[in-house]
Amino acid sequence: MMGIPNQNDNHIYLLYNKYGDNELSHWKNAGPIFGYNATPLSQEWSGSAVLNSDNSIQLFYTRVDTSDNNTNNQKIASATLYLTDNNGNVSLAHVANDHIVFEGDGYHYQTYDQWKATNKGADNIAMRDAHVIEDDNGNRYLVFEASTGLENYQGEGQIYNWLNYGGDDAFNIKSLFRILSNDDIKSRATWANAAIGILKLNKDEKNPKVAELYSPLISAPMVSDEIERPNVVKLGNKYYLFAATRLNRGSNDxxxxxxxxxxxxxxxxxxxxxxxxxxxxxxxxxxGVVLTASVLANWRTATYSYYAVPVVGKDDQLLVTSYMTNRNGVAGEGMDSTWATSFLLQINPDNTTTVLAKMTNQGDWIWDYSSENLDMIGDLDSAALPGERDKPVDWDLIGYGLKPHDPATPKNPETPTTPETPETPNTPKTPKTPENHGTPQTPEIPNTPEVPLTPETPKQPETQTNNRLPQTGNNANKAMIGLGMGTLLSMFSLAGINKRRFN
Known part of the structure; x- marks a missing residue:
């Protein structure tokens, strides 16, 4: 997906390179799939593709209609691409069979009309990011981002569903009252209904339609309203599902x-x-946490949308790539979004993961003997460009819809000491409030104490910093693990998984 920055211009392009070529500069652009006269009213968002039996390419993508008051009416679509190769220069010969495959059924997955009837101010809509999978028998499936339908729908009742919490009764009750005590959290929890869906396609390669529709593979009512960019890979005899998310799309402020x-x-x-x-x-x-953010959102090396592909000859390793985002130019003018470096992810026998110190050039999708580039390995210090270290994050400019906030006061600030007795004033001056976050509230002004107490500024609590990039697995920051009321386990992994039914 590419387009003109800041113009609401998002369309599917064809980029190509020789298989196994790990030089970023060798990638070429064959142009937009649906031509150069695209309009922001009709966009194409991300998806995936698979090779047909006649060497044509079957593309699955997200068709987005923004004509309804700039809302994003998303539908999963497909088209057949025919390419020509002229001495290594690839071009699109023509596109055929462009059609809608799925846009929600209302029961398993929310429809656009259902969403329009709800509170759009707090409720996201999703029907996108189709990832195509072929099983050993040649059957094709789509795994996609969606929102739950009436089978397990959004609503205030989800707040009182103990299965959405994942703790014991004491934990659940405490979390329940936390939700009910905060209007923003309650609203988010009411409308949250993110899901990763799955459907089976019929046998028509070039004109695929839905053959079977299933309940979501994972769902997060009350917990999150956005789990996106899913992909499923088979390693050995197991299937691994990966997706990307942002904590601020969840209900745990x-x-x-x-x-x-x-x-x-x-x-x-x-x-x-x-x-x-x-x-x-x-x-x-x-x-459920595999990677977490480890640098600021406005650094050039901030990444998103993690895509894992198998490593040839390995049944326990994946090559993970992503892109370096620069939303609204927060990392600097002219630094457009681009591929990040890729790295190896180890899947351990106990279902834990480890990020290996194995990095590639940007745009490298194949791990082989020529892939490793040690110059791409860094830590938190080397990840910052000059001037980035002290640059504050402007969340409004980034556009994530985050609200201004004050961090919580540290639980155990140092006890201030009593100063020497000054001359008795008529009324002591109000002590200044320190600028750093985490300072206790300014004490009330006494009438005329004989010995006023002037508290010292408590020390800023130390921030735990993990210098490994990126963070991984069980060592991930607690704040990142705590997506819901406790951990991602209590939010993503338990919500809805045991209630799957098939039609």
Whole structure:
């Protein structure tokens, strides 16, 4: 997906390179799939593609209609691409069979009309990011981002569903009262209904239609309203589901505020494992967290949208790539979004993950003997460009819809000492409030004490910093793990997984 920055211009393009070529500069642009006269009213968002039996390409993408008051009416679509190769220069010969495959059924997955009838101010709509999978028998499936339908719908009743919490009764009750005590959290929890859906296609390669529709693979009512960019890969005899999310799309304000304060961003890659494509998925690392943000959102090296592909000859390693985002130019003028470096992710026998110190050039999709580039390995210090270290994050400019906030006061500030007795004043001056976050509130002014107490500024609580990029698995920051009322385990992995039914 590419387009003109800041113009609401998002369309599908064809980029190509020789298989195994790991030089970023060798990638070429064959142009937009649907021509150069595109309009922002009709956009194409991300998807995936697969090779047909006649060597044509079957594209699955997100068709987006913004004509309805600039809302994003998203539908999963497909088209057949015919290419020509003229001495290594690839071009699009023609596109055929462009049609809608799925746009929601109302029961398993929310429709656009259902969404329009709800509170759009707090409620996201999703029907996008179709990822095509072929099983060993040649059957094709689509895994996609969606929102739950009437089968497990959004609403205030989800707040009182104990299965959405994942703790014991004491924890659940405490979390329940936390939700009910905060209007913003309650609203988010009411409308949250993110899901990763799955459907089976018929046998018509070039004109695919829905053959079977299933309940979501994972869902997050009350917890999150956006789990996106899913992909499923088979390693050995198991299937691994990965997706991207932002904590601020969830209902736990405390979690994403703490993440923004301690890290400077709140994005994450989550992952699950199952014995077959349609089996219940269990969270990796017990929490579902595979990667978390480790640099500020306005750094050039901030990344998002993590895509994992198998490593040839390995049944326990994945090559993960992403893109370096620069939303609204927060990382600097002219630094357009581009591929990030890729790295190896180890899947351990106990369903934990480890980020290996194996990095590639930007735009490298194949791991082989020529892939490794040690110059791409860094830590938190080397990840910052000159001047970035002290640059504050402007969340409004980034456009994530985050609200201004004050971090929580530290629980155990140092006890201030009593100063020497000054001359008795008529009325002591009000002590100044320190500028740093985490300072206790200004004490009330006494009438005329003989010995006023002037508290010292408590020390800023130390921020735990993990210098490894990116963070991974069980060592992930607690604020990032705490997506819901406790952990991602209590929010993503338990919500809805045990209630799957098939039609």
């Amino acid at each position: 405390d979690a994403w505020m703490n993440a923004n304060y301690t890290v400077g961003d709140n994005v994450a890659m989550i992952g699950y494992v199952a014995d077959s494509l349609n089996d219940p998925y269990k969270p990796l690392n017990d929490s």
